[in-house]
Each structure stands twice: as structure tokens, then as C-alpha cells.
Amino acid sequence: xxxxxxxxxxxxxxxxxxxxxxxxxxxxxxxxxxxxxxxxxxxxxxxxxxxxxxxxxxxxxxxxxxxxxxxxxxxxxxxxxxxxxxxxxxxxxxxxxxxxxxxxxxxxxxxxxxxxxxxxxxxxxxxxxxxxxxxxxxxxxxxxxxxxxxxxxxxxxxxxxxxxxxxxxxxxxxxxxxxxxxxxxxxxxxxxxxxxxxxxxxxxxxxxxxxxxxxxxxxxxxxxxxxxxxxxxxxxxxxxxxxxxxxxxxxxxxxxxxxxxxxxxxxxxxxxxxxxxxxxxxxxxxxxxxxxxxxxxxxxxxxxxxxxxxxxxxxxxxxxxxxxxxxxxxxxxxxxxxxxxxxxxxxxxxxxxxxxxxxxxxxxxxxxxxxxxxxxxxxxxxxxxxxxxxxxxxxxxxxxxxxxxxxxxxxxxxxxxxxxxxxxxxxxxxxxxxxxxxxxxxxxxxxxxxxxxxxxxxxxxxxxxxxxxxxxxxxxxxxxxxxxxxxxxxxxxxxxxxxxxxxxxxxxxxxxxxxxxxxxxxxxxxxxxxxxxxxxxxxxxxxxxxxxxxxxxxxxxxxxxxxxxxxxxxxxxxxxxxxxxxxxxxxxxxxxxxxxxxxxxxxxxxxxxxxxxxxxxxx
Numbered sequence: 033x034x035x036x037x038x039x040x041x042x043x044x045x046x047x048x049x050x051x052x053x054x055x056x057x058x059x060x061x062x063x064x065x066x067x068x069x070x071x072x073x074x075x076x077x078x079x080x081x082x083x084x085x086x087x088x089x090x091x092x093x094x095x096x097x098x099x100x101x102x103x104x105x106x107x108x109x110x111x112x113x114x115x116x117x118x119x120x121x122x123x124x125x126x127x128x129x130x131x132x133x134x135x136x137x138x139x140x141x142x143x144x145x146x147x148x149x150x151x152x153x154x155x156x157x158x159x160x161x162x163x164x165x166x167x168x169x170x171x172x173x174x175x176x177x178x179x180x181x182x183x184x185x186x187x188x189x190x191x192x193x194x195x196x197x198x199x200x201x202x203x204x205x206x207x208x209x210x211x212x213x214x215x216x217x218x219x220x221x222x223x224x225x226x227x228x229x230x231x232x233x234x235x236x237x238x239x240x241x242x243x244x245x246x247x248x249x250x251x252x253x254x255x256x257x258x259x260x261x262x263x264x265x266x267x268x269x270x271x272x273x274x275x276x277x278x279x280x281x282x283x284x285x286x287x288x289x290x291x292x293x294x295x296x297x298x299x300x301x302x303x304x305x306x307x308x309x310x311x312x313x314x315x316x317x318x319x320x321x322x323x324x325x326x327x328x329x330x331x332x333x334x335x336x337x338x339x340x341x342x343x344x345x346x347x348x349x350x351x352x353x354x355x356x357x358x359x360x361x362x363x364x365x366x367x368x369x370x371x372x373x374x375x376x377x378x379x380x381x382x383x384x385x386x387x388x389x390x391x392x393x394x395x396x397x398x399x400x401x402x403x404x405x406x407x408x409x410x411x412x413x414x415x416x417x418x419x420x421x422x423x424x425x426x427x428x429x430x431x432x433x434x435x436x437x438x439x440x441x442x443x444x445x446x447x448x449x450x451x452x453x454x455x456x457x458x459x460x461x462x463x464x465x466x467x468x469x470x471x472x473x474x475x476x477x478x479x480x481x482x483x484x485x486x487x488x489x490x491x492x493x494x495x496x497x498x499x500x501x502x503x504x505x506x507x508x509x510x511x512x513x514x515x516x517x518x519x520x521x522x523x524x525x526x527x528x529x530x531x532x533x534x535x536x537x538x539x540x541x542x543x544x545x546x547x548x549x550x551x552x553x554x555x556x557x558x559x560x561x562x563x564x565x566x567x568x569x570x571x572x573x574x575x576x577x578x579x580x581x582x583x584x585x586x587x588x589x590x591x592x593x594x595x596x597x598x599x600x601x602x603x604x605x606x607x608x609x610x611x612x613x614x615x616x617x618x619x620x621x622x623x624x625x626x627x628x629x630x631x632x633x634x635x636x637x638x639x640x641x642x643x644x645x646x647x648x649x650x651x
Contacts, residue, residue: 034086036099036152039075042068043145047138054134062124065137069117072148076113079106085154085216095207097161098214100154103509104288108151108273108280111364115272115371116144118485122375123265125479126382132176139173140266143274150277156203156213163199163277167192170274174262184257191254195244202237205230215289223291231290235304238285246278247338248345249315253602259334264378267330271337272371279344279363282308287514292351308349313444315342320451324458325590329377329388332459333370336414339448340366346445347429350436353516354528357507358428364503365421365496369413372489373459376407379478379486380463390458395468399475404464406486411456413493416449418538421496424504427533428526498535499523 046068054061085100120140127133146169149162167189175185207213209230210221222231240251247255255275259267286292292305316339323335344366347359380396380403381388397404413422426449433442477483496503501523508519519526525533622633 034084034099035075035079035082036086036101037088039072039079040099040145040149040152042075043072043141043148046071047141047145050141051134051138054137058133061134061137065120065141066117066124068141069113069120069144072113072144073110073117076106076109076148079109082106095157095213096155097158098154099152099158100215101152103506103513104280104283105151107360107364107506107510108276109148111367112144112147112151112273115367116140116147116269118371118488119265119269119272122268122378122482122485124481126265126378126482127263128479136173136176136263136266139169139176140269142169143173143266143269147273147277151280154215156206156215156218159215160196160199160203164196166274166277167196170270173266174258174270176263176266177261180257181261184254184261188254188258191244191251195241195251198237199241202234202241205233205237215284218289219291222289226290232304234285234290238281239304239308242278242281242285243311244278245275245281246341246345247275247315248278248311248341249318249338250601252315252319252338253605255338256331256334259337260328260331264330264374264381268371268374268378271333271374272367275337275341276344276363276367279341279348279359282345282348283360283514286348287356291515305349305351309346309438309441312342312345312349313441315339315345316448317342317444317451320448320455323455324451326455327390329380329390329459329463330374332390332455333373333377336452336455337366337370339452340370340414342448343426343429343445346441347425347432350432350438350441352432352436353511353519354428354526355432355436356514356516357504357511357519358425358432360507360510361428361500361503362422362425364507365413365425365493368489368492368496369410369420369422372406372410372486372493373414375482375486375489376403376410377459377463379403379406379482382478382482383475384472390462392469393463393472394466395464396472396475397464399468399472400464400477402483402486403478406490407460407464409490409493411460413497414456415452419494419497419535419542421493421500423497424500424525424533424535431528498539500525500533500535 046064050061050064050068053064079101081103083102085098087096087098089097120137123137123140127136130136143166146162146166150159150166153159153162171185171189171192174188175182203213206218206222209226210218212218212221222234226234244251244254259271262270286305318339319335319342320339323332323339326332326335340362344359344363347355347357347362349359350356377388379400380393383400384393384396387393409420413420416422416426426445430442430445433439433445501521504519504521504526508521512518520528524536
């Protein structure tokens with residue numbers, strides 16, 4: 033039995049074991065879930081730098097089901113297992129005293145196991161099976177809180193089914209044309225014998241499926257409701273890696289199966305990549321500014337996540353070694369800081385009795401310093417502040433666009449950064465700064481099981497921002513495997529013909545600047561503490577139930593631009609759904625259950641056939 037088989041057997045077997053132990057003891061179940069998650073991280077780590085494939089089942093209509101490991105699959109697997117492990121640990125505190133928690137942990141582990149199955153699939157049939165397990169278990173867990181969560185889950189699964197049917201059509205097409213679904217075989221056959229027409233068909237049909245999962249505009253409408261209504265630790269999982277299975281899918285179809293890096297002699301793939309890049313730019317701009325208008329903390333992060341997905345698609349679609357590496361790196365970076373941000377929001381939500389309204393919070397910095405620090409570091413990564421991981425990947429994408437002669441795409445990415453600053457500042461400011469509402473005066477810090485993952489993720493953001501070469505060396509191997517030239521990667525940055533990124537020098541300059549600022553405040557007058565209610569805004573006292581008058585400081589902008597930032601795509605889908613329901617209800621009335629009506633239908637159909645024959649008869 034190979035290492036991948038042991039890994040997946042442990043993952044899926046652990047789901048059943050966790051479900052079983054939940055019937056015995058909740059404490060035993062929690063221990064089992066945590067141990068299983070840690071074991072999966074270790075097993076994936078042991079597979080580093082391994083390559084190969086194995087057939088694990090041959091009996092399905094003669095189609096062999098294959099598991100495959102390479103640098104790309106390992107890279108996504110280590111992110112899935114690590115972030116999944118931290119989410120399980122975080123859930124120990126957050127899900128305490130909730131009902132039906134055995135179901136929650138079982139589904140959470142099943143989603144993580146299915147994602148591992150997706151990235152380790154060596155054939156498109158296994159890929160599809162694991163993809164469906166991932167989608168349906170996600171639907172069940174989204175609906176965990178009932179009420180509006182069920183509606184969000186239904187929207188997700190309907191969109192997922194549409195994407196899955198598109199994917200299935202592509203898989204059938206591949207098998208019909210090439211007689212195999214093995215990814216390694218397809219990568220050679222498609223490159224050597226496919227026609228431009230078939231290539232563009234595959235790009236569109238798989239692009240539709242993966243675009244839905246990655247929430248590329250206009251296929252994004254499921255995401256805001258899902259992120260908002262799902263249990264917060266699972267929202268972190270969805271935002272961190274499950275949505276980014278779409279990125280993995282794009283890499284698989286464009287650079288592995290179709291070999292875009294080695295087939296630039298045709299105009300098909302570059303043309304599709306150009307369209308995909310512009311969709312990525314649109315995905316950056318519009319959702320980012322919609323995020324700024326949100327008052328629900330999780331909904332704000334949801335729209336921000338859609339926008340950040342645009343950066344990944346933009347880098348990957350641009351089709352250069354630096355751009356693809358930047359897109360992959362940003363996928364990892366976003367997963368780390370968005371999980372951290374969702375955990376910070378969840379910690380506040382846990383200690384404030386479920387409050388997510390940004391206009392009802394404030395002043396929690398002293399009550400929940402770990403959550404504040406996590407939110408601060410996460411937001412710095414989201415924005416792309418130097419010395420955070422997000423800065424490096426965005427620098428790579430921006431440099432790709434500028435040196436690649438795409439000023440409009442670069443400007444779209446820059447506008448997205450401006451919008452991200454406005455939205456992220458609102459999140460941090462309205463939750464942790466300003467005046468603390470009286471009803472939160474006794475708020476305590478979150479449990480250790482919730483603080484530990486936030487500390488680990490905060491450290492990782494800074495580590496990959498100061499020493500980006502740690503993940504970039506792996507990413508460079510992925511890019512080379514696609515057929516691109518190798519990047520000149522060092523532990524502290526990247527060297528290119530037009531300049532270099534050296535994070536160590538950057539770290540030294542920023543550290544010196546911070547020392548000057550600290551010295552300035554040190555020699556200045558000491559701060560005089562006052563009661564938090566003893567402050568004024570524009571000459572008037574601040575009301576006790578609001579932390580300051582700027583609680584709605586985006587309202588003028590909201591009134592100005594909100595009519596133009598409505599999600600018209602979602603409205604269109606709603607109208608299509610209503611129309612489809614009316615048509616189905618009309619068709620349903622045909623089936624009356626009365627046999628006389630069915631005989632009449634047959635007579636009318638036969639009569640219609642006879643009339644058509646008489647009209648079109650050549651005699």
C-alpha cells in the first residue's frame with residue numbers, strides 16, 4: 033500500500049471513527065478529531081518531494097481509478113491538511129455546548145478528506161467522485177445552523193450541480209476522444225493531437241465548473257450567503273481552501289492537461305487566458321467595493337474573498353512564470369490570512385453572544401488582544417503591507433502586469449488594493465477600536481483552543497512575508513513542471529532582470545523606522561488616561577451606546593454608489609429561478625393521474641405527427 037493510499041484511508045476511515053466515538057463521548061470525539069487532523073498533516077508532510085501514481089481500483093466499467101502525487105498536489109494537500117487541523121482545534125472552543133456536534137466534526141473532516149482526494153486524484157473520474165463528495169458534504173455543513181443557512185446551502189448546491197454537470201460533460205468528451213481519463217496520459221495526448229476547437233470547448237466547459245467553485249464574477253453569487261450563514265470555523269475552511277479548489281482546477285486544465293505553457297503555437301489558449309485575465313480583473317474591482325458597504329463582519333470578508341480570488345486568477349491566466357507563481361503563492365497566502373480573519377471574527381462573535389454587526393461593536397482591543405492582533409496581522413496580509421505574505425504575492429502579480437505590458441489590468445489590481453484598504457480598515461476599526469459599548473464591558477478573551485490557531489497563523493503570515501523563499505521554492509518547482517522557465521528564488525526574495533525583491537533589507541528599513549517612531553513617542557509627553565466616556569466628537573459628547581460618531585462613516589459614499597453596486601447577476605439568477613419554477617409548475621399540471629388525459633395526449637401527438645407528415649410530404 034502506497035503513502036497516498038494510507039493517507040486517504042486514514043482520512044476517510046478517521047471520519048467514521050470520529051462519528052462512532054461521538055456516540056460514546058464528546059471529549060473522546062474531540063480528541064479523535066484533533067489527533068486525526070494532526071496525523072494527516074504529518075502524513076502529507078512525509079510525502080514531500082515524492083512523485084508517482086498508483087491504481088487503487090480497476091472495477092468501474094474498466095476505467096482504472098488512479099491516485100497521483102506531484103509537487104502541485106502536495107502543495108495544495110499540505111495547505112488543506114494544516115488549515116483543516118487548525119480549524120478543528122479552533123472548533124473545540126467555538127462549538128462547545130452546541131447541538132449535534134458529532135455531525136459537525138464528521139462533516140468537517142469529510143470535507144477535508146474529500147479535498148485531499150481531489151488534489152491526489154490521478155484520473156478525471158476519481159477527481160469527479162471526490163469533487164462530488166466535497167460538494168455534498170459542504171452543503172450539509174453549510175446548512176448546520178438551519179434557518180437562512182438552509183437557503184444558502186441550497187444556493188450553493190444548485191450552483192455546484194450546474195458546475196459538476198459541466199465538468200462531467202468535459203470528462204465524457206475527454207474519454208470519447210482519447211479513450212482514457214488518466215491525467216498523465218491526457219497531458220501528452222491532448223498536447224499532441226487535440227484540435228483548437230476541442231481545446232476551446234474543454235477550456236470553456238471546465239472553466240465554467242471551476243469558475244463557479246472559485247466564485248469568479250459572474251459565477252460568484254453563492255459565496256456571500258454561504259460564508260455568512262455557515263458555522264464560523266467552517267466558513268474559514270470554505271474561504272481558505274475549499275473555494276480555492278477552483279484555482280487548482282484551473283491549473284489542472286490549463287497547464288497540466290492542455291499544457292498551455294508548451295502550446296503557445298496556437299491562438300486558442302492564449303485567447304482564453306486573455307478573457308480569463310479580464311474576468312479576474314472584474315472580480316477584483318466590483319466585489320472589493322461591495323465589501324466596503326457591508327456591516328456584517330462575515331459578509332464583508334466574503335466579498336473581500338471574492339475580490340482576492342480575482343488576483344489569483346489574474347496571475348495564473350497571464351501565463352508567465354512570475355505571474356503563475358504569484359497566483360499560486362497568493363492562493364496560499366490568502367488561505368492563511370482569510371482563515372485568520374474569520375477566526376478573529378468568530379472569536380468576537382463567540383464572546384459577544386453572536387454579534388457580527390460592525391455598527392454594534394468597538395473598543396474590544398483591550399478585552400480580546402489576541403483576536404485584535406490576529407485581525408491586524410490578517411488585514412495587513414489582505415492589504416499587502418510589506419513584511420506580510422500578501423505583499424510578496426501581490427508584488428509578483430503587479431510586476432507581471434507592469435512588465436508584461438498590461439497597464440489596464442495593473443490599474444484594476446491597484447484599484448482593488450485601494451478598496452481592500454477601505455474595507456479592511458472598517459472591519460478592524462469598528463470591531464476593536466474606539467469606545468467599548470457598556471454591554472461588552474465584561475467580555476473575556478476567547479479560550480486557548482481558539483487563540484492557538486490565531487497565533488500560529490499570525491506567525492506564518494509574518495514568516496512567509498520575511499522569508500518568502502520557503503514556499504516559493506516549492507512553487508517554483510510547480511511552475512517548472514508546467515513547462516515555464518525557472519525563477520531565481522532565494523530565501524528572502526526573487527531576482528529578475530528588472531530588479532529584485534529583498535525582504536531582509538525591507539525588514540531592516542521598517543525596523544529602523546519603527547525604532548524612530550518609538551523613540552519619538554518615548555521622549556514626548558506621557559499620555560493621560562481618561563474615562564472612555566470622557567471624549568467628544570465635533571464638540572458634542574459621544575453617546576454611551578455608540579463608540580463614536582464615525583460608526584457609519586461610509587454612509588455618504590454608500591448612498592452615492594450603492595445603486596450602482598447592486599449584485600445584478602444574483603438578481604438575474606433569481607429571476608431565472610422564478611421563471612424555471614413557473615415552467616415546472618405548468619408542466620407538472622400535465623400529470624393529472626387520470627388515464628383518460630394521457631390517452632388524449634397520445635391521440636393529439638399522433639395527430640400532430642400525421643399533420644406534419646401531410647404538410648411536408650413530397651407527394
